[in-house]
Amino acid sequence: MAIPSLLALFLQEPLTPVAPVVPAPQMPNFAVAPAAVEATRIALTPVLDGRLEEEEWDPFATEGSGKTYLQWEPGGLHLAAHVGPGYEIVASFDLANDGWLKGKDNLELRIAPDGSVKARIVDATPTSGPVWIDIPGFQLSTKVVAGPETIEASIMDPGLGLLPEKTGSKIGVRVDLVPIGSAVMEAYMPRVATPVSLAFYRAAGLPTGLKFEPENESKSVVPGQTVRLRFTYSGKNDMGLQRLNLRSEGPARMATSLIEVPFPTFDRKNRAFVDYDTPVASGASLGYRIARGSLTGADGIPSVMQVSYRIADPADAQLVLDRIPVAETDRSMKRNYYLRSNSGRPVNGKMKIELPAPLRILNGNDRNVPLGTSRSRIRQGFELFVPGGASGTFPVTFRFNIEGREYVQTQYLTVG
The missing domain is CATH 2.60.40.10 (Immunoglobulins)
Structure with a gap:
């Protein structure tokens, strides 16, 4: 009689649901290059809205914990990923495509679901060995939008001239998904990137x-x-x-x-x-x-x-990127930019340049937009005041007024 009694007791007790086993986040193997879907990356600007829409993103590789995407435009890189719980993006760019531990142009960006960005480069030139150098300007020049299981990021150059500008450029890339808050790698640790070509x-x-x-x-x-x-x-x-x-x-x-x-x-x-x-x-x-x-x-x-x-807007401006060194004394210096028409018609109007304190413009701030021929381009300049000791990355706002409409564009310059 004991067996039926136990069976009755078992049937009366509610069953405790078994929680699914979620694998612990794993670190990728940085010694193996990712298998890119397509080695030629095409210029394409995504819409950052937390959703990876059809034909909006160019697939790059499939990692163990998600799928990654990569595309470019002159002066900018765009990346995205399907991410599982507990993961963030670590993107590695060998901008000279000559090996991770060569020169000082190997850029790492760590992008978290909360929108935070940490950027640094490996400087492999010291005789004592490679060292990390933080590049905080990318925090300002990178826009991040996260969805429930996605991260999208547009990375624009913070005024250092690091990111590729020209079609035909070749860079090494890997986009990895790593556990959030995982330990950073030492500068001397090698990474193997996949060579890609940037094209139109x-x-x-x-x-x-x-x-x-x-x-x-x-x-x-x-x-x-x-x-x-x-x-x-x-x-x-x-x-x-x-x-x-x-x-x-x-x-x-x-x-x-x-x-x-x-x-x-x-x-x-x-x-x-x-x-x-x-x-x-x-x-x-x-x-x-x-x-x-x-x-x-x-x-x-x-x-x-x-x-x-x-x-594009009827006209835009493109700064000539050049890092400005820090100095103890006040300085004035000339900065150049290209004023470009994107229209098939003449473009005429006004343009004003705005800079945050402590920088300011001494000359060349308020200009006409004399783009009288289709898709023409002219070189312009302004005189910049940089106070002693100033450093950091600053937004440069170009504010156009063309045929009664305002167009606003932002680029960046870095002191330091």
Whole structure:
């Protein structure tokens, strides 16, 4: 009778739920390079909103605890990750692509879900061995947005000229997910990064013998105007190329046109081209966007081409980046910038430059914007006052007034 009694007692007792086993956060293996999905990284500006939308982010690698993303634009890097509980991002950039323990251009950023940013570089030049140097300016020039299981970050140069500006640049990259608050690595510890190329266009799956090289890549356009990007090919008519579909990806998809045409005949020099000629809606979000071509070949399998272009304000300014050393005495110095039109029409207006204390502008603060030709660029300057002992990273605000509308842009300069 004992067995039935025990069975009855068991059936009467509520079962205690068993908590799922959550693996403890693990450190990545920094001695093994991440396997990048695509070695060519295309210029693309994300929308930071805590959500990783389709075609907004370029997949980089899959780590044990999540998926990472990476893209670029001149003077900036963008990264994101799907992160599990208890993890943060450690991004490592070998900006000369010559090895982690060489020179003084190897940048580490630790980005936490709470939005905090810690940046430092490895200086491997001292004879006594590599040392870490903190770069606090990246705290100001990096924007972070976190969602329930995501982290997005846009990293802009804080005025040091560290981040790549030109297409064709090659850097080493790894984006790791590490336990929050985990111990920092010593400066002498090696890291293996994956080499990537930074580009304004790329192609995948092209038929054998077909070459793709666009014209007007990275071209700028103002919302409400029209942009033309030329998709140019070299090949032969016996390839049997059929149709070409052209559209914008991601944030610009609904603000631009979709075009589908039969593939044209190659000329006597074996060249063919199709123009992606599209209006851009007046409410389109700003940043680098991607025009996507999908080409159907004789086998019915599409190949993909991507070309970056930029949706921008009518004009913008680009500081010539150069670190300013700290000095004990007051100084005045000249700083240069390029004033650039992004419009297909003349741009005229006013521009004012603003700096926070203790810096101030002595001359060249209030200027006309004399950009009389389409997408023109001129070099300008201003005289800057830096008091003795001043140091840090400071925002430089360019405030434009063009045809009664105000446009505000921010860049950074660093003293120290």
